[in-house]
Amino acid sequence: MQLAVDYNKGIDIHLHEGGQGGLRAVEYLIEKVLENPVLKDKTYLSHCFVLASLEKTQQEAIAEQLAAAGIGIVSTIPFxxxxxxxxxLYKHGVKVSTGNDSIIDHWNTFGTGSVLQKANLMAQLYGYSSELNLSRALRIATGDILPLDQNGQQQWPKVHDAANVVLLDASCSAEAVARVPGIKSLIHQGRVIY
Structure with missing residues (x-):
């Protein structure tokens, strides 16, 4: 914690422990970030499987505390x-993202390494079958960047946004999540690299 504070860096702690030990580690991290506000919005818990084992009321309370401390979760979705x-977590404003440990998904026998596939899996697990809910599921794969806000107003892309784009053959975000089309092109920092 002190190294992150001293050098103005973020923290990513991989927490696999469950039970009381895992819960205490989450509570300790919340406490430390609240004591050191410079770490707010720069601290992440990867995996954090203990959250899945908590009772619903405990999940709500911890999610509220994570949001207040600006601590995000990087999840493998199911394990x-x-x-x-x-x-x-989303309900309480916790930033949630997903990823893979490699170009393939070592956490999931069925994984391909695609974060879009993870968004699709998330939509299936939580019953996100409406167009609106499917479009919202994309946020886990994009770092919370969505083309439209809850009211249907364009929020991305805008002038001066980073020119980092993945082009897919889909008519909308909901179709991209539901159908997981292949990547047609990849643009990074304004350069077509695929």
């Missing part, structure tokens, strides 16, 4: 029978 409470 075996462990289903993360992602809707609860």
């Amino acid at each position: 075996g029978r462990t289903i993360m409470p992602i809707p609860t």
